[in-house]
């Protein structure tokens with residue numbers, strides 16, 4: 001998306017904004033983001049058929065905008081977040097509860113016209129569920145295990161979940177507030193810490209948005225090294241989670257073996273780039289660390305190792321009936337919901353949504369690499385697991401091509417100031433799904449506003465749907481099979 | 492399935508039998524730890540983890556402690572689900588204002604003696620997120636901290652060394668309240 005800026009920006013009035021809500025409701029476009037800015041709101045709209053992105057901007061001088069969620073439910077939590085952070089009222093929104101704001105900050109509307117606040121906390125009004133024999137089970141925000149914090153409220157009838165309601169926002173760190181007025185370098189460090197498991201993908205998305213704003217094209221070697229890191233990150237996460245999902249299905253053997261493979265990937269990443277998760281190794285303008293010949297050799301032997309060790313594990317999964325018994329038919333996400341929510345990543349692709357930003361947007365170097373995007377339609381825990389298994393194989397293929405075709409040359413270019421306000425946008429495929437970054441730079445290269453939308457925004461609500469009718473005991477398994485980011489969502 | 496499992500037992504292991512064998516630093520840690528743990532506590536140490544608002548990378552490395560390379564439990568540490576069973580509260584992340592109460596409550600629910608370990612740059616002083624309207628600060632802003640383990644995120648080896656350092660201390664400095 002750098003250079004020729006293949007996205008459109010358009011200022012719209014309230015009527016056109018309402019039409020956009022209709023188009024989204026009719027499934028003619030997909031909502032890829034919705035966020036506030038000084039005196040206005042922006043919506044990122046994706047035309048999946050044409051792989052085109054558009055930013056529609058509505059000025060809201062009176063502090064109001066027509067709710068999109070009134071017509072199109074996927075916008076709901078985004079609008080609640082806009083109201084919490086900016087104080088803009090989504091008129092006609094079906095839910096007026098706060099979302100990220102738990103009434104614990106000492107300020108109200110921190111990114112807009114802010115006012116002081118006591119920060120005494122609030123009692124959240126969970127949606128009621130009525131019926132004979134229903135009981136509530138509150139879980140969290142602190143969970144039993146090494147997990148991010150969030151609250152789950154179950155309404156159950158005996159063992160069966162009648163409704164799950166999530167309450168998130170516990171890890172809200174005010175990152176967009178910290179970014180406003182920051183240097184590109186500081187903001188890049190923050191971007192790499194929005195969801196640590198996707199640090200490479202976030203760093204690429206942020207860097208691409210900066211480069212798009214400044215009209216810069218980075219050297220070919222830098223593109224390839226970025227993709228190399230991105231695929232290593234994808235493999236590491238997939239391996240870790242495949243094991244963890246099996247562990248939640250009480251099959252610890254897979255967990256142990258996948259954990260070893262994941263550790264090998266992290267160690268090799270550390271050997272190549274100097275950080276196990278490759279944090280801060282992708283920077284605006286290129287990459288921070290070049291790859292040396294010993295790194296190439298190490299990566300080749302890592303690929304060989306995974307190709308040898310992984311297939312028997314896949315076979316083990318495939319042949320273990322007791323494991324399949326837990327994963328097949330559990331936590332089904334329907335294709336309709338996945339499409340409606342523009343649900344990306346392995347969750348969307350396990351429910352028939354054929355979208356991968358690496359293919360659809362075809363940002364470099366993926367436009368010149370060969371890989372397949374596996375898609376299934378079953379939408380259950382098993383399908384999500386299989387997508388991830390297949391993606392490991394595709395990522396290995398990508399890394400091989402990258403190593404084979406790695407040109408010599410520079411790995412960074414300088415970020416030139418433009419002397420005028422510029423906007424940049426990027427959509428990048430992390431392991432979890434597509435990450436959207438939109439930003440505005442001032443003429444001196446400081447961040448005016450930066451919004452980063454995690455794929456989890458369009459996955460968390462679907463977990464609520466997928467668990468319905470399943471037994472409470474299967475929740476950890478379903479939750480792990482979605483593996484949404486709390487930190488990425490809460491920001 | 493039984494066949495697969497049996498094969499798994501009879502066949503050569505899928506991976507090297509002892510991936511940790513080549514790690515002298517780990518072996519030395521293990522030796523030190525098993526002595527200290529027994530001397531100080533006479534048993535293993537139960538850890539309750541709380542993410543007070545981290546970016547989740549610290550959690551990834553905590554998880555890695557359980558893999559076959561580090562195999563945390565052989566050092567006499569184990570993660571437990573309930574604060575009531577815990578000796579150590581291991582906190583990651585800056586403390587967000589939305590998490591402060593939950594962190595405090597978890598600490599209060601732990602029986603004395605208890606120790607608090609703050610892991611990662613954020614847990615020290617809020618790190619890169621310090622100064623935000625949504626962040627209270629480091630872990631010490633909410634509960635007394637006995638030990639800080641640096642890193643962003645701390646590697647599993649750094650985490651292990653930190654936990655060892657904690658065990659080396661006399662149990663007398665634990666919070667008795």
Ligand code: SF4
Nearest residue numbers: 545546611612613643
């Ligand atoms: S110390 Fe680093 S890795 Fe850990 S929570 Fe903070 S930013 Fe994330």
